[in-house]
Amino acid sequence: MSRVRFSAGGAGGPRGGGLRGADPPLGGRRTGAVPLRALAWAATILAALTMAAPFLWMALTSLMGQLEVFSYPPRLLPETARFENYVGALTAQPFGRFFLNSLVFATCVVSGQLLTAATAGYAFARLEFRGRERLFLLFLSTMMVPTVVVLIPRFLMIDRLGWVDTYQGIASTELVSVWGIFLMRQYFRTVPTELEDAARIDGAGPWRIFWSVSLPLARPALATLGLFAFIDAWKNLLWPLLATRSMDMRVVEVGIASFHGTYEVNWPYQMAAGVTAVLPILVLFLFTQRYFVRGIQMEGFR
Amino acid sequence: MVGVRLSGLGKRFGDVVAVHPLDLEVGRGELLVLLGPSGCGKSTVLRMIAGIEEPSCGEVHIGGSRVDDVEPAGRDVAMVFQSYALYPHMTVRQNLSFGLRMRRTPSEEIERKVRWASGILGLDTLLDRRPGQLSGGQRQRVALGRAMVREPSVFLFDEPLSNLDARLRAEMRDEIAALHRRLGATMIFVTHDQVEAMSLGQRVAVLEGGTIQQCGTPLEVYREPANLFVATFVGTPPLNTVEGVLGHDGGGVVFLGGGLTLAGADALDAPGSLAPDDDAEADAQARPVVAGIRPEDVTLVGAGAATAHVDADVLRVEALGSELLVHVGGAYGGPWIVRASSDLEVAAGDRVGLELATERVHVFDAVTGRRLGTLGSREA
Ligand SMILES: Nc1ncnc2c1ncn2[C@@H]1O[C@H](COP(=O)(O)OP(=O)(O)OP(=O)(O)O)[C@@H](O)[C@H]1O
Ligand SMILES: [Mg+2]
Numbered sequence: 001m002s003r004v005r006f007s008a009g010g011a012g013g014p015r016g017g018g019l020r021g022a023d024p025p026l027g028g029r030r031t032g033a034v035p036l037r038a039l040a041w042a043a044t045i046l047a048a049l050t051m052a053a054p055f056l057w058m059a060l061t062s063l064m065g066q067l068e069v070f071s072y073p074p075r076l077l078p079e080t081a082r083f084e085n086y087v088g089a090l091t092a093q094p095f096g097r098f099f100l101n102s103l104v105f106a107t108c109v110v111s112g113q114l115l116t117a118a119t120a121g122y123a124f125a126r127l128e129f130r131g132r133e134r135l136f137l138l139f140l141s142t143m144m145v146p147t148v149v150v151l152i153p154r155f156l157m158i159d160r161l162g163w164v165d166t167y168q169g170i171a172s173t174e175l176v177s178v179w180g181i182f183l184m185r186q187y188f189r190t191v192p193t194e195l196e197d198a199a200r201i202d203g204a205g206p207w208r209i210f211w212s213v214s215l216p217l218a219r220p221a222l223a224t225l226g227l228f229a230f231i232d233a234w235k236n237l238l239w240p241l242l243a244t245r246s247m248d249m250r251v252v253e254v255g256i257a258s259f260h261g262t263y264e265v266n267w268p269y270q271m272a273a274g275v276t277a278v279l280p281i282l283v284l285f286l287f288t289q290r291y292f293v294r295g296i297q298m299e300g301f302r
Numbered sequence: 303m304v305g306v307r308l309s310g311l312g313k314r315f316g317d318v319v320a321v322h323p324l325d326l327e328v329g330r331g332e333l334l335v336l337l338g339p340s341g342c343g344k345s346t347v348l349r350m351i352a353g354i355e356e357p358s359c360g361e362v363h364i365g366g367s368r369v370d371d372v373e374p375a376g377r378d379v380a381m382v383f384q385s386y387a388l389y390p391h392m393t394v395r396q397n398l399s400f401g402l403r404m405r406r407t408p409s410e411e412i413e414r415k416v417r418w419a420s421g422i423l424g425l426d427t428l429l430d431r432r433p434g435q436l437s438g439g440q441r442q443r444v445a446l447g448r449a450m451v452r453e454p455s456v457f458l459f460d461e462p463l464s465n466l467d468a469r470l471r472a473e474m475r476d477e478i479a480a481l482h483r484r485l486g487a488t489m490i491f492v493t494h495d496q497v498e499a500m501s502l503g504q505r506v507a508v509l510e511g512g513t514i515q516q517c518g519t520p521l522e523v524y525r526e527p528a529n530l531f532v533a534t535f536v537g538t539p540p541l542n543t544v545e546g547v548l549g550h551d552g553g554g555v556v557f558l559g560g561g562l563t564l565a566g567a568d569a570l571d572a573p574g575s576l577a578p579d580d581d582a583e584a585d586a587q588a589r590p591v592v593a594g595i596r597p598e599d600v601t602l603v604g605a606g607a608a609t610a611h612v613d614a615d616v617l618r619v620e621a622l623g624s625e626l627l628v629h630v631g632g633a634y635g636g637p638w639i640v641r642a643s644s645d646l647e648v649a650a651g652d653r654v655g656l657e658l659a660t661e662r663v664h665v666f667d668a669v670t671g672r673r674l675g676t677l678g679s680r681e682a
Contacts, residue, residue: 149639161544197387198381198387200373200375201352201353201354201380201381202375202402203375203405208404228680
């Protein structure tokens with residue numbers, strides 16, 4: 001019955017944007033000037049649309065006929081929704097295998113990066129050893145090297161090891177993320193040292209403190225890093241393309257790209273595969289988002 | 303029996319000396335309060351005893367053995383932190399049992415101890431909550447419980463009550479005192495609140511600038527403060543002070559300053575003569591001192607009364623119900639605060655006389671701040 005209106009005098013206004021427990025940082029909910037609030041909402045919606053537009057377009061295109069894509073004047077909505085595109089696209093190549101490969105690759109990368117970033121980040125944040133800050137700076141400086149530059153050396157390395165076209169070949173070079181180490185270090189530094197002191201008095205050793213006290217508290221950072229690492233690995237095209245050869249080792253992204261053949265481009269198929277490829281990321285985000293929304297979980301420490 | 307002994311224990315952070323080498327002995331089963339203003343090094347001393355701060359010099363002995371090389375876990379101490387430092391991701395039950403689990407205590411025993419502690423502290427219904435779902439007072443109890451279940455030989459408290467409101471603070475103070483009676487463990491309680499120190503401590507060590515200024519029973523510290531710092535830090539309202547000189551006039555010592563002439567007994571070392579007919583040269587030998595008197599040792603009398611030492615103006619009257627705190631000021635300096643019966647009729651703007659109990663007037667060296675003694679009374 002009653003629809004939400006932006007101009008409504010406060011009580012009925014939309015609030016919170018669906019984020020549990022997180023008040024939007026828009027000037028005072030109750031007292032703020034209505035036009036200002038409407039403006040903020042308009043801006044937010046505009047930004048959201050801008051972000052969503054390519055995805056919507058991708059989804060809509062995936063349901064079109066191959067020629068319909070090029071019709072003039074261009075059309076937004078497909079004449080009839082051709083869901084058979086999905087079947088076609090996913091059976092045109094062994095996508096089941098591709099998904100498995102992507103999943104194995106991404107899982108290795110995520111676990112590897114979580115492990116190395118958590119331990120190294122903790123060491124840089126908490127352990128005292130000589131040259132710690134300098135070593136950390138050295139780590140950071142590698143972030144200035146573009147990934148493309150190290151592509152060939154990395155390939156040569158795995159080639160020497162005979163790992164081309166294997167899981168360990170594509171995954172082994174991606175297990176350390178300097179950005180992840182940085183993120184974890186910053187996060188561990190916000191964990192009050194008194195907590196660790198308390199654990200020491202309680203009888204916990206360094207590993208136990210790391211495992212039972214510091215790491216659980218870093219869950220939001222771990223979730224963030226994990227999600228980003230997953231997305232990064234999932235959408236990585238160049239490296240798997242370079243490091244794998246056989247159809248058996250292809251990842252989803254490479255599969256999608258191969259719809260873009262030399263002689264023809266099947267846009268609807270490519271888009272259908274693309275939509276399917278985005279789904280795992282969406283699911284993962286749904287699972288991890290509560291950590292983003294809640295952010296630092298230090299309330300209750302005092 | 304010795305509970306905790308510190309000898310020459312000191313700490314410096316770079317160039318900053320947080321704690322000057324100090325000696326302190328806490329008897330087994332004693333509750334000692336470490337009292338001092340913010341930044342005086344209280345937490346640092348406590349952390350060095352616990353073993354989570356490396357001392358720069360000196361030794362820590364617990365229960366008769368030296369523990370400098372012993373890990374915190376092996377010192378048989380438990381600490382309640384200023385910030386409570388509860389593990390936010392664990393339930394109250396897990397918080398309480400963490401230390402026991404680390405020590406591989408059998409689970410029935412853990413269960414029993416957790417029930418015991420939570421029973422005493424009234425945490426039974428909160429065991430499955432997280433610290434974030436507790437009030438400040440409840441968190442404080444959990445922090446206390448976490449120390450209790452370990453049944454350590456030494457408890458270290460770092461201002462555990464400073465985040466609580468006045469009523470809760472008084473309540474928890476009683477609970478800690480009761481806990482001390484019940485467990486008979488050695489306790490070192492750090493606070494900057496002198497009321498807390500006086501009401502809780504069997505002995506109080508006053509810390510300032512990283513040095514122990516005085517260590518004694520609350521009454522000793524209050525009645526015979528070692529120096530001006532202790533005298534003004536301990537007691538609310540604080541000690542009233544006036545600067546002047548100390549000499550003698552034949553009949554005994556005499557304090558002159560701020561228009562006050564206070565004649566005392568012949569107990570203090572006062573070189574110069576201050577007799578009225580003496581010359582300036584003798585006066586110059588008189589010793590510069592600070593006299594101090596507690597608010598309850600001054601009596602308000604009528605202005606110009608024979609017993610009045612000096613007249614003053616009433617600046618403000620605080621009616622606390624049980625008593626009045628009368629703020630007075632005048633030629634002698636001030637403002638001073640005088641405790642008076644709530645029956646007394648006095649209002650701002652009145653002129654009153656101040657009668658000082660000379661046997662309760664403390665005299666401090668103006669340079670070192672050391673207490674020389676009390677003026678004493680002449681009648682005897
Ligand atoms: N890690 C540190 N590095 C440098 N200086 C420090 C460090 N820890 C403490 N200090 C200094 O040592 C002095 C004593 O600190 P401490 O924490 O023991 O004070 P405190 O008496 O507990 O104060 P508060 O009542 O505010 O807790 C302070 O001057 C403080 O600045
Ligand atoms: Mg402190």
